[in-house]
Amino acid sequence: MLTTRLDLDRIRAARRVIDPIFLDTPLYQCDALGRRLGCTVSIKLETANPVRSFKGRGTELVASLLTGQGRTAAVCASAGNLGQALGWSGHRRGLDVTVVASRRAPAAKLGRIRALGAALELVDGDFEQARERAASIAQQRRVRLIEDSRDIETCEGAATIGLELASADSSLDTVLIALGGGAMATGVGYVLKTLSPDVQVICVQPLGAPAMTRSWHERRVITTDSTDTIADGVAGRYPIPAVLNDLLQVADDAVLVREASIIEGMRMLLEHAGLVVEPSAALGIAAVLEDPDRFAGRHVVTVICGSNVDLDAYHRWVRR
Amino acid sequence: MLTTRLDLDRIRAARRVIDPIFLDTPLYQCDALGRRLGCTVSIKLETANPVRSFKGRGTELVASLLTGQGRTAAVCASAGNLGQALGWSGHRRGLDVTVVASRRAPAAKLGRIRALGAALELVDGDFEQARERAASIAQQRRVRLIEDSRDIETCEGAATIGLELASADSSLDTVLIALGGGAMATGVGYVLKTLSPDVQVICVQPLGAPAMTRSWHERRVITTDSTDTIADGVAGRYPIPAVLNDLLQVADDAVLVREASIIEGMRMLLEHAGLVVEPSAALGIAAVLEDPDRFAGRHVVTVICGSNVDLDAYHRWVRR
Known part of the structure; x- marks a missing residue:
């Protein structure tokens, strides 16, 4: 029995409050990406809306x-x-x-x-x-x-992504979620652990901003003095205890990835899916790149959480 | 009374046959683009699916x-x-x-x-x-x-985009549609002229591949000897008479745009909407760029019909 702060009925009710422009976002298999990564890759696209992110x-x-x-x-x-x-x-x-x-x-x-x-x-x-x-x-x-992640609405709003994943007629094995403050990870994770408990929930954070991942592994809040990552969207240093407590119950794993993998993930999303994404949105692909055996033959979905990126920096990153 | 080959009941029934992955695609206002173009711009995004186009x-x-x-x-x-x-x-x-x-x-x-x-x-x-x-x-x-555009299924499939536009709670004035063989233009145009007759349907074709546009203006099939455009998806030379006949009834206008405008359209969609698109998908923005007064203060929707583009060529085009 999960004892998180989140509530399934409230999350279902949230769908009636949220402007439909943010709901029922595209979820589709990208064969070109899957072939390169040795697994089945589905994309949950959260960028085709007026603010270009899931927020x-x-x-x-x-x-x-x-x-x-x-x-x-x-x-x-x-x-x-x-x-x-x-x-x-x-x-x-x-x-x-x-x-x-x-x-x-x-x-x-x-x-x-x-x-x-x-x-x-x-x-x-x-x-x-x-x-x-x-x-x-x-x-x-x-x-x-x-306060993002602390305010339950930010988690339960993100959790509606989980409802959409759980109701998809699909053979999902694993959901890869960018981990920052934890709103998306706890939200989506909670719904999946409740409705589709066989789906693995894996959080992905940059090695250069590892506070929440380290906290998850040590089961207590670990802060860091600084961050060093291009993934600006997930670069926090002070995990919130209540969020960590939720995350401990709904995540199956939390992994850290290198900057080079994030960049390669952005490049692959551009080349094989035609998507311009911000670094945080490439964390899932980065996780597969760093541990291909773990995902071989599995069906993973990666949430493309944002596309707000400075184009000059973007071009510098993805240029070979 | 429209006497096209298309049928609204069949188009409605088509929604039950088409895999949902292609239906109910994102439709959202992009303020950043609108500010640059002096009008309200909504995007109908047809690229977030396994084949990256509306087809x-x-x-x-x-x-x-x-x-x-x-x-x-x-x-x-x-x-x-x-x-x-x-x-x-x-x-x-x-x-x-x-x-x-x-x-x-x-x-x-x-x-x-x-x-x-x-x-x-x-x-x-x-x-x-x-x-x-x-x-x-x-x-x-x-x-x-x-045969694309000749086979009624290709037109009526594309026409389901029109159903989604007509049912959107919106203040649409104008729909900008890339014009090639005419399947999308006749399909979307037919539905809008039937359900939302006040919405203007404007077809956009490159100056370098003008056969269908010229045919529409002269109300008879005009062929060309060659095409010269980067918009490979719409570069036909022999309009199909039955499709032209349909298009004559459902389009309010057909305009031709320069290659430089198509490229600027692609660049603007990247910079202000974060979208990588193929040249055909930038025709609508190109039309606004070439005739800003016509669209000033209006609410236009442009159908982003495809994102299958060779990245080397794309980077060459959008680089300033």
Whole structure:
């Protein structure tokens, strides 16, 4: 019996709150990728929507909750994608959204947050400094702080991906999920462990930002002093205890991958699937590349979680 | 009263035959593109499926019909996308598929046709020579010839895109459709003219392959001696009279665009929507670029019809 913070009925109900533009995303087998990787590869594509990532599923719930409570403003820290999504969901509901991000976040993400009408505050330092700043803004201005992965709506929104995977008429063996703060991994993992317990849930994180993976293996929160990865979307250092507790129950494994594998994963997704993805979205392919025997002959699905990438950097990475 | 070859009830019924993987594709507003183009731009994304184009909608109908008739083989000419789609649909139903294509078709398309298990025959010359060769193979081997745009299933399959556009809760003013043989334009156009007659249907073809557009304007079949465009997917020279007759009834306009605009369209779809597309899929954006006043402030949807592109050529095109 799972004792996570998540709830299946609420997740099912979430489908009625989330704008359909974020739901029922493409799920399809990509034979060209599968041939190169020695397994059957299905793609769950979360980038064909106005914010180009899966985060809209969660922010739709958050924004709907806030307006239901009569609130008019919200603030969040973001590596870039949550901010866009909260900007989108908030804008449609008349919420004033403030996003705090690192000055080092990809310019494309920052530009799109501004374009969505959110107020953007930049901090020196990394995502964790942005989190601190967002918390202090929330306190000063008495505005609701939205915390990715900690706020259950962000996990349960992402969990609707799990409903779609579980209901697919398919022979899935393994789901590969990018691991950052843990909202997507706990959400999707919870639904699969509940509805399709035979499907393996494997979380993938960069070696350069291993805090949550190390925490999962040691079953206690491990923080790191710094991160060093191009996968900006998953580069946190301070795992949230409640999220780790959930993740311990729903993940079958958590693995770390090298930067070179992430880059090769991005390249393969471009060459064999025609997809431009941000580094975090290539983590699943990277995991297969690093351990092909583990996945040989299996049917894996990888969630393509975002495509917000600076093109100059992208071209530098994928060019051979 | 429209007197086309198409039938709305059959098109609605087609949704039950077509594998769901090709249906209900993403339709979403892309603000970043809209800002650059001075209008509201929605994307209908037909590339997130195993064959990376909309053609599966039609080949599902064709292959289902053939197996229903007890046939075991089919042959088609293809610029590259129909061949992949027929290969996919045929393979799942145990049909032997032969595809005839020009040796000059993109290597990516040819490689994927072979990978799908179809027999591939290459001809010197262009798509029209491939059509002749496919017809003679069909006669010699007494195998069913599948003809894109002439076979009503290819039009009515594509027409299911129109159902999805018509049922979207939206303020669409204009649909921009790549025009080649005419299957997609007549299919989508027919449904919209029937269900959403206020939506403008504008077909877009390259200046370097203008046969169908010229035919539409002169209301009679005009052929050309050659084509000269990177948009290989729409480079036909001999319009089919029955298709032209349908198109005359359902299209509001047909416009020609320059190669430079197609390339700029591909570049904008990459930069502002994160989409790698083949040249034919950029025709709609090219049309807006060439006549911004016509679309200013309007809500246009462009059908992103395919992403099968040779990456070397693609990088050459989009590089500034």
